[in-house]
Amino acid sequence: MNGAALTADGAALPRPAVNPWIIALAVTLATFMEVLDTSIANVSLPHIAGSLSAGTDESTWVLTSYLVSNAIVLPLSGWISSIVGRKRFYMSCVAIFTVSSLLCGLAPNLGMLIFFRVLQGAGGGGLQPSEQAILADTFPPAKRGMAFAVYGIAVVMAPAIGPTLGGWITDNFTWRWIFLLNIPVGILSLMLFWIRASAKTGSNRI
Numbered sequence: 001m002n003g004a005a006l007t008a009d010g011a012a013l014p015r016p017a018v019n020p021w022i023i024a025l026a027v028t029l030a031t032f033m034e035v036l037d038t039s040i041a042n043v044s045l046p047h048i049a050g051s052l053s054a055g056t057d058e059s060t061w062v063l064t065s066y067l068v069s070n071a072i073v074l075p076l077s078g079w080i081s082s083i084v085g086r087k088r089f090y091m092s093c094v095a096i097f098t099v100s101s102l103l104c105g106l107a108p109n110l111g112m113l114i115f116f117r118v119l120q121g122a123g124g125g126g127l128q129p130s131e132q133a134i135l136a137d138t139f140p141p142a143k144r145g146m147a148f149a150v151y152g153i154a155v156v157m158a159p160a161i162g163p164t165l166g167g168w169i170t171d172n173f174t175w176r177w178i179f180l181l182n183i184p185v186g187i188l189s190l191m192l193f194w195i196r197a198s199a200k201t202g203s204n205r206i
Contacts, residue, residue: 020138024147026192027131030094032154033182033189034124037066037101039162044175051175054110065114066121073125081130090130091190096123098186104179120179128155 041048041062049059081089100120107113131151139147169177 020143020147022192022195023138024135024150026189027090027127027134028151028154029185029192030097030127030189031131031151032158033185034097034127035155035158036162036165037120037124037179037182038070039159040166040169040178041066041175043163043167044170044178047170047175048110048113052107052110052113058110061110061114062117065117066124069118069121070125073122074129077126077129080126081133086130086133087193089126090134091193093123093126093130094186094190094193096120097127098123098183098190101179101182101186105176105183 045059045062046056048054048062049056052059077089077093084092097120100116100123103116104113104120107116132148135147135151136144166178169175169181
């Protein structure tokens with residue numbers, strides 16, 4: 001018996017036109033940056049406060065606003081994706097996260113930075129549930145464990161290296177680059193996902 005994936009009625013699923021690891025790389029990159037942003041700004045708060053003429057207590061909203069927005073969108077993501085479609089929802093979330101990261105890096109004052117962080121958290125909140133569903137649909141059961149292992153490495157590694165990476169970027173460049181860093185990664189993730197989704201034939205589950 002070969003290792004072809006089967007549908008619920010026993011029919012063989014069509015073989016993907018593009019290596020499924022492209023989609024795994026795309027969603028893993030997006031996950032890494034989304035989770036990284038929960039901790040990368042921690043050590044940069046004094047620099048952010050000084051640069052934007054804000055108090056230390058006020059600057060903590062840069063962290064809180066992202067986490068709260070992320071937590072609100074997270075449980076709603078399944079319902080939203082069922083309405084607009086999983087692929088469209090996922091790509092919209094990546095686009096919102098990437099654009100809001102650019103706006104965070106260009107924010108002229110603390111109020112605008114907090115507002116853009118809310119948008120960034122909203123975009124990031126829909127990524128993880130969508131990505132896990134996409135991975136489950138993309139890989140056959142025999143390979144899902146390996147795919148989720150790679151995904152899990154990104155989820156575990158990102159918050160661990162976030163403060164160190166954020167401190168290094170802030171000391172050597174400027175705190176704005178902790179947000180601008182997301183832009184090329186977000187664009188790459190969108191491009192990889194679009195290539196994989198466009199090449200996928202015979203299935204509309206993503």
